[in-house]
Amino acid sequence: MGLGMMAQGKQQHNGQATGLREALGFIPNLCTGYALLLLILAAELLSVLLVVANSGLRDLRWAELGLVSFLVQWVVLSSASILCYLQSYLARLGPMRAGLISYAIVLVVTMICSLGGQWLLRDIGKLAIDWWQVASHLVIAAVLAGIILRYLYLQQQLQKQQQAELRARIQALQSRIEPHFLFNSMNSIASLIAVDPQLAERQVEDLSDLMRASLAEVGLIPAARELQLCRSYLHIQQARLGQRLQVNWQVQPLPEALLLPNLLLQPLVENAIKYGVEPDPQGGQVTVQADIRAEVLELVVINSLPVSDINQPSAGNQMALENIHHRLAAHYGVAASLAVDNKTDQFKVSVTIELTACLAQSRPRQS
Structure with a gap:
């Protein structure tokens, strides 16, 4: 296809020169505005799901939805902020270690937010910590975090593969x-x-x-x-x-x-x-x-x-x-x-x- 293609010699890809967007790390970049919007929407949908599953659609109470939404949003956004801050560090680790650290971060944030929520509500009847409620929140977070982190990891691997194929294609187009x-x-x-x-x-x-x-x-x-x-x-x-x-x-x-x-x-x-x-x-x-x-x-x-x-x-x-x-x-x-x-x-x-x-x-x- 012309000079745009030359089948000789081995070339190395220069990431800054090509302008291609690299997919690095265990999960996709959570530091962008688009990612933040998706997280907020996902957290709100999750809140609705949890409330409906707990009380049913007919007995849905907006006050309960507001409290659950407040807790879920804090957990999701706080976890995303920490993972965003640690993105460079996690990118240097293997998938297993990065995944375990990310999973632990979500659980720790969930526990802190659950305890903090009970502390904020202590003036309206909650005088003592309900550890069963904290445990329930942790179990829900453990299941959902495992599913979501696994999904994000697979998406990241797919993006890496697509970009590797794209770089190889561009090299082939230019290297013969x-x-x-x-x-x-x-x-x-x-x-x-x-x-x-x-x-x-x-x-x-x-x-x-x-x-x-x-x-x-x-x-x-x-x-x-x-x-x-x-x-x-x-x-x-x-x-x-x-x-x-x-x-x-x-x-x-x-x-x-x-x-x-x-x-x-x-x-x-x-x-x-x-x-x-x-x-x-x-x-x-x-x-x-x-x-x-x-x-x-x-x-x-x-x-x-x-x-x-x-x-x-x-x-x-x-x-x-x-x-x-x-x-x-x-x-x-x-x-x-x-x-x-x-x-x-x-x-x-x-x-x-x-x-x-x-x-x-x-x-x-x-x-």
């Missing part, structure tokens, strides 16, 4: 080079050595630049660097195709802090030549556009189509677009999108990325 391109480039260089040594030298430099980028770690690079790699690829193809390949650059100045996935544009340009220019005896034109509009980065690659191929994109082209789509989703999530327009005599691929997402990737991530 199409043999035909390499052979054609080498043949072109060999034929130019005697005719035009300077152009042959430039071809070697461009090819070396592309090979170096293909062998680099999976990650994000400055937008200017990505555009330069695209130019290097087009220099090689122009030397091979001559006047049959016309290139139209429409690139506006981009912020230096703007980062893009390594070799994002090159596969799109490669497919534009392979499926749009090469099949046409008269050749064709490839247009590369880069601009920022309304706080959105827009990258566009347009190529002319042979008459026989209009509105009939090849399977190889679709595979490349799918790979680019997966890479964008991995790095930017919903902040990036890919669109295709092939309703005319041109094939147009548009990549849009929210500018804040591009710039946010350039800031160091905290471990």
Whole structure:
């Protein structure tokens, strides 16, 4: 699938450079606002369940529901706060030790909250500690905590597996080079050595630049660097195709802090030549556009189509677009999108990325 794929050498993943969200630790990160909202909703549903199971729906008393909800919310939120604070420590432990510590924390918090609740209610009839009630709370917490912690652990393992597969997929997409391109480039260089040594030298430099980028770690690079790699690829193809390949650059100045996935544009340009220019005896034109509009980065690659191929994109082209789509989703999530327009005599691929997402990737991530 182009230079976006090179099957040589072993590469190590750089977590900060890729921008992928790591799944670390025994359970998912409980320090986010989204996790806090889910915990509050889950605690409230659990409170309703406990009250209904105890007194029935017909005899449901709102005062009892309020007291149970107050106790459950304190247990859930306090346990989550402690687990959030200890997240880095638990991540360094094995699953068994981390699970036992998390389980013990929930039980200790439950006992403290149960005793604290009885202490708060001592002025309305509770003069002594009801240890049976504390024991009941602990039994309920023990059962529910075991189930919930086990569920969170399995969810975390699934997320880790998915992210590992995603990293492996991105590495595969970026770590191979199409043999035909390499052979054609080498043949072109060999034929130019005697005719035009300077152009042959430039071809070697461009090819070396592309090979170096293909062998680099999976990650994000400055937008200017990505555009330069695209130019290097087009220099090689122009030397091979001559006047049959016309290139139209429409690139506006981009912020230096703007980062893009390594070799994002090159596969799109490669497919534009392979499926749009090469099949046409008269050749064709490839247009590369880069601009920022309304706080959105827009990258566009347009190529002319042979008459026989209009509105009939090849399977190889679709595979490349799918790979680019997966890479964008991995790095930017919903902040990036890919669109295709092939309703005319041109094939147009548009990549849009929210500018804040591009710039946010350039800031160091905290471990």
